[in-house]
Amino acid sequence: MKKNIQWKNFLNYFVVVILGIIFTVLTMSGGLSTSFRYLLEQITIAAIAAVSLSLVVGFLGELSLGHAGFMCAGAYIGGKVAYLLAENTGLGNSLITMIIALVVGAIVAAVLGLVIGLPALRLKGDYLAIVTLAFGEIVKFIFMNSDKKTFGGALGLDTPRFNSKYLFIVGFVLILITLAVVQNLMRSKHGRAITAIRDNEIAARATGINVTKYKLIVFMISSMFAGMAGVLYSYANYTIQSSKFDYNYSIEILVMVVLGGMGSINGSMIAATIITVLNVELATILTGNLAVLQRLVYSLILILLVIYNNAPAFKNFREKNNFRALAGRLRPHNPSRIDNDEGQWARIPTKIKMDEILSTDFAKVDSFSPDKPDKPEGGH
Amino acid sequence: MEIITTIINGLSLGGIYAMIALGYTMVYGIAKMLNFAHGDIIMAGAYAIFVFFNMTGHPVIAIVCAIVICVIIGVSIEKLAYKPLRGASPLAVLITAIGMSYLLQSLAQIIFGSAPKMVIMGDLGVTTIGSLRIQNYTLITLVCAIIVMVALTLFVKFTNTGRAMTAVSEDKGAAQLMGINVNKIISITFAIGSSLAALAGLFYLLKAPSVIPTLGAMPGIKAFTAAVIGGIGSIPGAMVGGFLLGIIECIVNALPGISPYVDAIEFAILIIILLVRPTGILGKVRREKV
Numbered sequence: 026m027k028k029n030i031q032w033k034n035f036l037n038y039f040v041v042v043i044l045g046i047i048f049t050v051l052t053m054s055g056g057l058s059t060s061f062r063y064l065l066e067q068i069t070i071a072a073i074a075a076v077s078l079s080l081v082v083g084f085l086g087e088l089s090l091g092h093a094g095f096m097c098a099g100a101y102i103g104g105k106v107a108y109l110l111a112e113n114t115g116l117g118n119s120l121i122t123m124i125i126a127l128v129v130g131a132i133v134a135a136v137l138g139l140v141i142g143l144p145a146l147r148l149k150g151d152y153l154a155i156v157t158l159a160f161g162e163i164v165k166f167i168f169m170n171s172d173k174k175t176f177g178g179a180l181g182l183d184t185p186r187f188n189s190k191y192l193f194i195v196g197f198v199l200i201l202i203t204l205a206v207v208q209n210l211m212r213s214k215h216g217r218a219i220t221a222i223r224d225n226e227i228a229a230r231a232t233g234i235n236v237t238k239y240k241l242i243v244f245m246i247s248s249m250f251a252g253m254a255g256v257l258y259s260y261a262n263y264t265i266q267s268s269k270f271d272y273n274y275s276i277e278i279l280v281m282v283v284l285g286g287m288g289s290i291n292g293s294m295i296a297a298t299i300i301t302v303l304n305v306e307l308a309t310i311l312t313g314n315l316a317v318l319q320r321l322v323y324s325l326i327l328i329l330l331v332i333y334n335n336a337p338a339f340k341n342f343r344e345k346n347n348f349r350a351l352a353g354r355l356r357p358h359n360p361s362r363i364d365n366d367e368g369q370w371a372r373i374p375t376k377i378k379m380d381e382i383l384s385t386d387f388a389k390v391d392s393f394s395p396d397k398p399d400k401p402e403g404g405h
Numbered sequence: 406m407e408i409i410t411t412i413i414n415g416l417s418l419g420g421i422y423a424m425i426a427l428g429y430t431m432v433y434g435i436a437k438m439l440n441f442a443h444g445d446i447i448m449a450g451a452y453a454i455f456v457f458f459n460m461t462g463h464p465v466i467a468i469v470c471a472i473v474i475c476v477i478i479g480v481s482i483e484k485l486a487y488k489p490l491r492g493a494s495p496l497a498v499l500i501t502a503i504g505m506s507y508l509l510q511s512l513a514q515i516i517f518g519s520a521p522k523m524v525i526m527g528d529l530g531v532t533t534i535g536s537l538r539i540q541n542y543t544l545i546t547l548v549c550a551i552i553v554m555v556a557l558t559l560f561v562k563f564t565n566t567g568r569a570m571t572a573v574s575e576d577k578g579a580a581q582l583m584g585i586n587v588n589k590i591i592s593i594t595f596a597i598g599s600s601l602a603a604l605a606g607l608f609y610l611l612k613a614p615s616v617i618p619t620l621g622a623m624p625g626i627k628a629f630t631a632a633v634i635g636g637i638g639s640i641p642g643a644m645v646g647g648f649l650l651g652i653i654e655c656i657v658n659a660l661p662g663i664s665p666y667v668d669a670i671e672f673a674i675l676i677i678i679l680l681v682r683p684t685g686i687l688g689k690v691r692r693e694k695v
Contacts, residue, residue, distance in 0.1 A: 095446060155633050160676065283500055328505060331502060337493060
């Protein structure tokens, strides 16, 4: 059997790869400024964080307000491991050091995700949201009050900075890994089980889905990638301070997920890019008391978008004016054009019945006699 | 003697937490939603007190005006942001509430700036009983909190509106069929919660006389923690949770070694209590029906 490859499913990989190659070539030819590379690093961090949070919020349907906590743990542990390796071993500040730091950060964050996933089995909705929030704050406070020698205390931990010219390439590779894992998970049987839990947990349990297992898996994978994003963050900055990873940062990632559309991986990445670019660009334009305008706009966008997408009163309006309906209206209506879309006919069952009736040959039916078989069989 | 002072301070702080937690828990019980913007109504109340106290110089007028303003803000938030989402998924409502909290904070920062505003209402003095020295504002806070809680309990138990609130929290549909105006009851709940938040704003100002736009964020989260510890949706639960959290906070703060970790310890206690009793100390277990 020929396997149909749906090329549009891989479009986002191509876009990421092509962008990565373009920026690499530009960096080699010296066409990219340092500030632009910094922006690229920030975008990759935000995109990984947003895609991983989208797994919990968009696909599993549980609100996590502690995503920054996982990033914080990843950043501190990964940063410390990288620092120790660079100082004490022959590896120095190499790519191998970075890979080890990434793996260690991811594993630590995944273990924390498992720990926070355990209460998630007994709690849901609002209770789980407050537990994740509490968890994020606990992680922040622990690193903030840590010993000055181990994690730098309130002043922050010094981390080695990888060759800053090419760090964003590592970010692009990590985005590809995140995409591959999350996208393949969600397109598999397990992904359908996860969305079934989101839509109706009791029904999912009744159909034999192991809710416990899937919730833990989702929390672990999500926090693992958040930890990786954290390690990348520690590499992109000279020092990391735990006060950065507070409740507000978790909300910022949540805004990316909501803005991109819940349950849309590409949407999360696009929203992460837009918000990071705005953050970095506006930070230079809006200074002092004007900086608050940015948060005002974010909160307004968040409220209006959620109300528009969810209010029962706007349901008819939404269905009439979504992208698909507008695109359909833009295309000129041409009755003579025949679409070779078999699925289209399957969606209109009455149409098929009409065709059957019209194409029936009545004369043949009349000449049918029960004595003879319809078709001559092989033996006769 | 030290321990008694600590416990009285804890009860006073717990009283503030309990008052804020009551706002959370009543709204949760009746509208089945977490009003994340509740903490920021405390901040709005504190700014209102700042404005009116500087204008009139009279604390009673200032607090009355602050309550009125907080009620207007609370009810209009409900009408504008939460009412259109009634019947939508809880996640959508929660995210809107978080957005509302941010909106209030950034509005306050635009109007008043990020520098702290001072509200000095005069020194209330110290009471000395034997070797016990207690700040008067802690006593005032504690007494006011207890009066408010008793009044609220009596209101919910013995007035028609209060009973209607209980009915709506038990079963919204049945309450509507019995002729209760559910929209009105939800508005009244938000009004009561917001006025309690305004009072909490006053007590915060008595404790530390400065207002910043993020004043309400941490007390809001702490009071929310208190409401969840006590069992969200339950009025006595919010009181128990509030006092418990206040006493824990003051005791941990008094211990020299672990006092920097006070917030982490409180949140850890929340997680442990929820793991043992997923509905909080006094929360009712609701069986989910298909």
